[in-house]
Amino acid sequence: MxxxxxxxxxxxxxxxxxxxxxxxxxxxxxxxxxxxxxxxxxxxxxxxxxxxxxxxxxxxxxxxxxxxxxxxxxPGHNNRDQLHSLIRTVQDRRARLLRQKQDIEDMLAGLDEVQALCERGLEDQQ
Amino acid sequence: MxxxxxxxxxxxxxxxxxxxxxxxxxxxxxxxxxxxxxxxxxxxxxxxxxxxxxxxxxxxxxxxxxxxxxxxxxPGHNNRDQLHSLIRTVQDRRARLLRQKQDIEDMLAGLDEVQALCERGLEDQQ
DNA sequence: CCAGACGTTTACGTTAACGTCAACTTGGTC
DNA sequence: GACCAAGTTGACGTTAACGTAAACGTCTGG
Structure with a gap:
């Protein structure tokens, strides 16, 4: 526990x-x-x-x-203005996070390429 | 162009x-x-x-x-040792990126929750 | 010709996020 | 009672990633 x-x-x-x-x-x-x-x-x-x-x-x-x-x-966001404002903030954050996620996926794809090149390089030698 | x-x-x-x-x-x-x-x-x-x-x-x-x-x-990684070493580096990087990706997905899920709470809060008022 | 836009180097300033002592207290334990 | 590990509060140091300001060249339109 x-x-x-x-x-x-x-x-x-x-x-x-x-x-x-x-x-x-x-x-x-x-x-x-x-x-x-x-x-x-x-x-x-x-x-x-x-x-x-x-x-x-x-x-x-x-x-x-x-x-x-x-x-x-x-909590503590009670009135309409605060709630609307918070929703906007949430959406901004989400946009940034989605972009970061895309960046990461692009980098992962790049790493796959690099690794494939490495493995081909090893095979060609042997 | x-x-x-x-x-x-x-x-x-x-x-x-x-x-x-x-x-x-x-x-x-x-x-x-x-x-x-x-x-x-x-x-x-x-x-x-x-x-x-x-x-x-x-x-x-x-x-x-x-x-x-x-x-x-x-390029410039020619011999076996360099290639193996590079592959390990790639895998380390990949692990870190995957973790960051998971972190981002967790945060996105959190944002969804917050937004849902906001929207319910707005409905309850009206 | 000269003012304004754009470029350059050199150099010191700034902020975030700690690291690194020093000098102390506090709670067990031998 | 001495000692050690783990805790505390200052306070100054450090690194990365630029910002900012000064002092200067260059060229282009009015």
């Missing part, structure tokens, strides 16, 4: 980052772990938040962009 | 970057346009190279990573 609290080094190990990184995220206001005396204690929600931030980083998003995307989930 | 040479500002405009960016790429050894006197003249090949570098940037690759990927295409 999943743990209900994590220490900073547990999370650092799990995600392959340093504790400095996690403290830095707090310093930047991305996460707000509670404290037990001095020590930070991370909830499952904190953990997921870090995980999502790192997912964003993997596709080249800045930390700010990541949290903006993450915070689209949390 | 496609042009056979480009000025720096033509390319900067086409790609939505500044001339400083393009000069910076040269300074870093990523491109090598020929000169006409002082002025830089870019070939279609230079142009494609810049385009691919910017494609890499869009999915979070560093400039170095981009050129490494681009230079996998150019």
């Amino acid at each position: 999943a743990k209900s609290t994590y220490t900073i080094s547990e999370l650092a190990n799990e995600f392959g980052v340093t504790t400095r990184t996690i403290r830095f995220y707090e310093e930047k206001g991305l996460i707000h772990p509670r404290r037990e005396g001095q020590k930070r204690l991370y909830s499952p929600a904190d953990r997921v938040r870090i995980k999502l931030i790192l997912r964003g980083k993997r596709i080249g998003m800045s930390l700010q962009e990541s949290v903006e995307l993450i915070d689209m989930y949390k | 496609a042009k056979s040479t480009y000025t720096i500002s033509e390319l900067a405009n086409e790609f939505g970057v500044t001339t400083r960016t393009i000069r910076f790429y040269e300074e870093k050894g990523l491109i090598h346009p020929r000169r006409e006197g002082q002025k830089r003249l870019y070939s279609p090949a230079d142009r494609v190279r810049i385009k691919l570098i910017l494609r890499g940037k869009r999915i979070g690759m560093s400039l170095q990573e981009s050129v490494e990927l681009i230079d996998m295409y150019k």
Whole structure:
């Protein structure tokens, strides 16, 4: 079963980052772990938040962009204008993501070509 | 028909970057346009190279990573060891790209959810 | 001829995202 | 009580990827 609290080094190990990184995220206001005396204690929600931030980083998003995307989930958008505005933001993000996806597929196709050339090169030698 | 040479500002405009960016790429050894006197003249090949570098940037690759990927295409890998080594590099890259692609698909699914929530919120109001 | 657009080099400035100490506290354990 | 691992708070350092400004050449239309 999943743990209900994590220490900073547990999370650092799990995600392959340093504790400095996690403290830095707090310093930047991305996460707000509670404290037990001095020590930070991370909830499952904190953990997921870090995980999502790192997912964003993997596709080249800045930390700010990541949290903006993450915070689209949390409610608090009540009136019509806010909802319409949020929908537009969602569509912009989607467009960018689709383009990135296309970029990746193009690169994957390129890699297939390179590999095919390599394999032909090996066969021709033998 | 496609042009056979480009000025720096033509390319900067086409790609939505500044001339400083393009000069910076040269300074870093990523491109090598020929000169006409002082002025830089870019070939279609230079142009494609810049385009691919910017494609890499869009999915979070560093400039170095981009050129490494681009230079996998150019031949010069002749002996078996080089070919095998290149194949491994290709497979590593592919793995990373597949993961990024998965990340993007997850985010897209998340955006769909957010939008659905927004639309329900709007309907509930009316 | 000269102003404006476009190009050049050189050099210092900036931002994000941490790395890297140093100097300390705190909780077990031998 | 001494020690060690794991935690803490500053604070300064670093790298990538440009931005920005100065100071200068070149050529083209009015």
